[in-house]
Amino acid sequence: EVHLVQSGGVVVHPGGSLRLSCEASGITFEDSALHWVRQAPGKGLEWVSLITWDGGRAFYADSVQGRFTISRDNRKDSLYLQMNNLRPEDSALYYCAKPPQSSSWPLEYWGQGTLVTVSP
Protein backbone atom coordinates (compact mmCIF):
# COMPACT_ATOMS: atom_id res chain seq x y z
CA GLU A 1 0.00 0.00 0.00
CA VAL A 2 1.22 3.47 -0.89
CA HIS A 3 1.84 5.95 1.90
CA LEU A 4 3.13 9.51 1.81
CA VAL A 5 3.76 10.38 5.44
CA GLN A 6 4.21 14.03 6.29
CA SER A 7 5.76 15.74 9.27
CA GLY A 8 3.57 17.14 12.03
CA GLY A 9 1.91 20.53 12.21
CA VAL A 10 3.63 23.56 13.60
CA VAL A 11 3.12 27.20 14.60
CA VAL A 12 5.72 29.72 13.52
CA HIS A 13 6.05 33.49 13.81
CA PRO A 14 5.95 35.79 10.79
CA GLY A 15 9.39 36.01 9.24
CA GLY A 16 10.31 32.62 10.58
CA SER A 17 11.43 29.47 8.78
CA LEU A 18 10.24 25.89 8.64
CA ARG A 19 11.05 22.70 6.74
CA LEU A 20 8.29 20.29 5.82
CA SER A 21 9.04 16.68 5.00
CA CYS A 22 7.22 13.89 3.22
CA GLU A 23 8.41 10.28 3.22
CA ALA A 24 7.12 7.65 0.83
CA SER A 25 6.62 3.95 1.32
CA GLY A 26 5.11 1.22 -0.81
CA ILE A 27 5.99 3.00 -4.02
CA THR A 28 8.95 3.70 -6.26
CA PHE A 29 9.79 7.21 -5.22
CA GLU A 30 12.36 8.32 -7.74
CA ASP A 31 10.38 7.54 -10.89
CA SER A 32 8.41 10.77 -11.12
CA ALA A 33 8.22 14.43 -10.28
CA LEU A 34 6.90 15.48 -6.86
CA HIS A 35 4.70 18.37 -5.79
CA TRP A 36 3.55 20.48 -2.88
CA VAL A 37 -0.03 21.79 -2.84
CA ARG A 38 -1.66 23.86 -0.09
CA GLN A 39 -5.12 24.81 1.13
CA ALA A 40 -5.53 27.88 3.29
CA PRO A 41 -8.37 27.84 5.83
CA GLY A 42 -11.68 28.27 4.06
CA LYS A 43 -9.96 28.54 0.68
CA GLY A 44 -9.35 26.33 -2.33
CA LEU A 45 -6.36 24.34 -3.44
CA GLU A 46 -3.21 26.12 -4.59
CA TRP A 47 -0.32 24.44 -6.37
CA VAL A 48 2.92 25.49 -4.64
CA SER A 49 5.92 23.75 -6.17
CA LEU A 50 7.19 20.95 -8.40
CA ILE A 51 10.55 19.17 -8.55
CA THR A 52 11.65 16.86 -11.35
CA TRP A 53 12.49 13.22 -10.71
CA ASP A 54 16.20 13.86 -10.39
CA GLY A 55 15.93 17.14 -8.52
CA GLY A 56 17.45 18.96 -11.48
CA ARG A 57 14.64 21.45 -11.98
CA ALA A 58 12.16 23.11 -9.66
CA PHE A 59 9.19 25.36 -10.24
CA TYR A 60 7.26 27.59 -7.85
CA ALA A 61 4.04 29.53 -7.63
CA ASP A 62 4.56 33.28 -7.78
CA SER A 63 3.25 33.57 -4.22
CA VAL A 64 6.23 31.59 -2.81
CA GLN A 65 8.96 32.22 -5.39
CA GLY A 66 12.17 33.31 -3.69
CA ARG A 67 10.99 32.23 -0.23
CA PHE A 68 10.36 28.49 -0.56
CA THR A 69 12.77 25.81 -1.79
CA ILE A 70 11.71 22.31 -2.79
CA SER A 71 14.18 19.43 -2.61
CA ARG A 72 14.22 15.66 -2.58
CA ASP A 73 16.46 12.82 -1.43
CA ASN A 74 15.71 9.76 -3.51
CA ARG A 75 17.96 7.61 -1.32
CA LYS A 76 15.66 8.36 1.61
CA ASP A 77 12.41 8.41 -0.43
CA SER A 78 11.83 11.87 0.96
CA LEU A 79 10.58 15.24 -0.26
CA TYR A 80 11.15 18.54 1.51
CA LEU A 81 9.90 22.10 1.43
CA GLN A 82 12.08 24.74 3.03
CA MET A 83 9.90 27.74 3.86
CA ASN A 84 11.59 31.02 4.72
CA ASN A 85 10.33 34.49 5.53
CA LEU A 86 6.90 33.08 6.34
CA ARG A 87 3.85 35.31 6.16
CA PRO A 88 0.42 34.94 7.78
CA GLU A 89 -1.01 34.21 4.33
CA ASP A 90 1.21 31.10 4.15
CA SER A 91 -0.93 29.53 6.87
CA ALA A 92 -2.42 26.46 5.26
CA LEU A 93 -2.64 22.69 5.14
CA TYR A 94 0.30 21.61 2.98
CA TYR A 95 0.10 18.38 0.99
CA CYS A 96 2.85 16.49 -0.78
CA ALA A 97 1.70 14.68 -3.89
CA LYS A 98 3.12 12.22 -6.39
CA PRO A 99 2.11 11.59 -10.00
CA PRO A 100 2.11 8.18 -11.65
CA GLN A 101 5.34 6.51 -12.68
CA SER A 102 7.44 8.47 -15.17
CA SER A 103 5.03 11.40 -15.09
CA SER A 104 4.77 14.94 -13.81
CA TRP A 105 0.95 14.91 -13.67
CA PRO A 106 -1.73 14.26 -12.49
CA LEU A 107 -1.46 14.04 -8.69
CA GLU A 108 -2.28 10.41 -8.00
CA TYR A 109 -0.96 9.95 -4.46
CA TRP A 110 -1.28 12.47 -1.64
CA GLY A 111 0.05 12.81 1.87
CA GLN A 112 -2.23 13.43 4.82
CA GLY A 113 -1.24 17.08 5.05
CA THR A 114 0.80 19.23 7.44
CA LEU A 115 -0.89 22.18 9.09
CA VAL A 116 1.30 25.29 9.11
CA THR A 117 0.14 28.26 11.15
CA VAL A 118 1.99 31.56 10.84
CA SER A 119 0.96 33.76 13.73
CA PRO A 120 2.54 36.38 16.01
Add this chain to the structure above:
Amino acid sequence: DIQMTQSPSTLSASVGDRVTITCRASQSISTFLAWYQLKPGKAPKLLIYQASNLETGVPSRFSGSGSGTDFTLTISSLQPDDFASYYCQQYKSYSYKFGQGTKLEIK
Protein backbone atom coordinates in the same frame (compact mmCIF):
# COMPACT_ATOMS: atom_id res chain seq x y z
CA ASP B 1 -1.15 32.20 -16.74
CA ILE B 2 -4.18 30.06 -17.50
CA GLN B 3 -7.11 30.79 -15.19
CA MET B 4 -9.67 28.17 -14.23
CA THR B 5 -13.28 29.10 -13.52
CA GLN B 6 -15.37 26.44 -11.83
CA SER B 7 -19.11 26.51 -11.21
CA PRO B 8 -21.22 26.33 -9.23
CA SER B 9 -19.39 27.12 -6.01
CA THR B 10 -22.06 25.27 -4.03
CA LEU B 11 -24.46 22.61 -5.20
CA SER B 12 -27.31 21.15 -3.16
CA ALA B 13 -28.55 17.76 -4.28
CA SER B 14 -30.14 14.55 -3.04
CA VAL B 15 -29.01 10.96 -3.06
CA GLY B 16 -29.74 9.51 -6.48
CA ASP B 17 -29.53 12.84 -8.30
CA ARG B 18 -27.43 13.39 -11.38
CA VAL B 19 -25.14 16.38 -10.95
CA THR B 20 -22.75 18.23 -13.21
CA ILE B 21 -19.91 20.56 -12.30
CA THR B 22 -18.30 22.71 -14.95
CA CYS B 23 -14.80 24.06 -15.35
CA ARG B 24 -13.67 26.59 -17.92
CA ALA B 25 -10.08 27.45 -18.84
CA SER B 26 -9.10 30.94 -19.95
CA GLN B 27 -7.34 29.41 -22.95
CA SER B 28 -7.12 25.99 -24.52
CA ILE B 29 -5.59 23.28 -22.36
CA SER B 30 -6.39 20.42 -24.75
CA THR B 31 -7.33 17.62 -22.32
CA PHE B 32 -4.74 18.37 -19.64
CA LEU B 33 -7.34 18.51 -16.88
CA ALA B 34 -7.87 16.55 -13.67
CA TRP B 35 -10.69 16.40 -11.13
CA TYR B 36 -10.10 15.85 -7.41
CA GLN B 37 -12.39 15.13 -4.48
CA LEU B 38 -11.67 16.64 -1.05
CA LYS B 39 -13.13 15.62 2.26
CA PRO B 40 -12.23 17.21 5.62
CA GLY B 41 -9.49 15.31 7.39
CA LYS B 42 -8.68 13.14 4.38
CA ALA B 43 -6.10 13.34 1.63
CA PRO B 44 -7.40 14.64 -1.71
CA LYS B 45 -8.43 11.92 -4.13
CA LEU B 46 -7.80 11.88 -7.87
CA LEU B 47 -11.01 11.06 -9.74
CA ILE B 48 -10.44 11.89 -13.40
CA TYR B 49 -7.31 12.65 -15.42
CA GLN B 50 -6.74 13.71 -19.00
CA ALA B 51 -10.27 15.17 -18.87
CA SER B 52 -12.13 11.88 -19.22
CA ASN B 53 -10.02 9.01 -17.89
CA LEU B 54 -11.38 7.42 -14.74
CA GLU B 55 -8.73 6.78 -12.10
CA THR B 56 -8.41 3.17 -11.03
CA GLY B 57 -10.79 2.33 -8.20
CA VAL B 58 -13.09 5.32 -8.73
CA PRO B 59 -16.74 4.32 -9.14
CA SER B 60 -18.11 4.41 -12.66
CA ARG B 61 -20.85 6.87 -11.66
CA PHE B 62 -18.13 9.52 -12.01
CA SER B 63 -17.32 10.71 -15.50
CA GLY B 64 -15.49 13.58 -17.11
CA SER B 65 -15.73 15.18 -20.50
CA GLY B 66 -14.52 18.13 -22.52
CA SER B 67 -11.51 19.46 -24.33
CA GLY B 68 -10.05 22.83 -25.16
CA THR B 69 -11.59 25.24 -22.67
CA ASP B 70 -14.81 23.63 -21.41
CA PHE B 71 -15.01 20.61 -19.14
CA THR B 72 -17.55 18.82 -16.99
CA LEU B 73 -17.56 16.37 -14.12
CA THR B 74 -20.75 14.35 -13.86
CA ILE B 75 -21.92 12.10 -11.06
CA SER B 76 -24.68 9.99 -12.50
CA SER B 77 -26.42 8.94 -9.27
CA LEU B 78 -25.25 10.61 -6.09
CA GLN B 79 -24.31 8.38 -3.18
CA PRO B 80 -23.94 9.49 0.45
CA ASP B 81 -20.16 9.17 0.19
CA ASP B 82 -20.07 11.72 -2.67
CA PHE B 83 -20.96 14.75 -0.58
CA ALA B 84 -17.62 16.53 -0.60
CA SER B 85 -15.76 19.30 -2.40
CA TYR B 86 -14.55 18.94 -5.96
CA TYR B 87 -11.76 20.76 -7.78
CA CYS B 88 -10.61 20.85 -11.36
CA GLN B 89 -6.96 21.52 -12.21
CA GLN B 90 -5.19 22.26 -15.46
CA TYR B 91 -1.74 20.79 -15.98
CA LYS B 92 -1.14 22.05 -19.49
CA SER B 93 1.21 24.77 -18.31
CA TYR B 94 2.52 26.78 -15.39
CA SER B 95 0.97 27.89 -12.98
CA TYR B 96 -1.12 24.74 -12.81
CA LYS B 97 -4.14 26.52 -11.40
CA PHE B 98 -7.05 24.81 -9.65
CA GLY B 99 -10.62 25.91 -10.03
CA GLN B 100 -12.23 27.64 -7.04
CA GLY B 101 -13.94 24.41 -5.98
CA THR B 102 -17.52 23.15 -5.73
CA LYS B 103 -19.00 22.10 -2.42
CA LEU B 104 -21.60 19.40 -2.94
CA GLU B 105 -24.13 19.50 -0.11
CA ILE B 106 -27.05 17.33 0.87
CA LYS B 107 -30.37 18.95 0.04
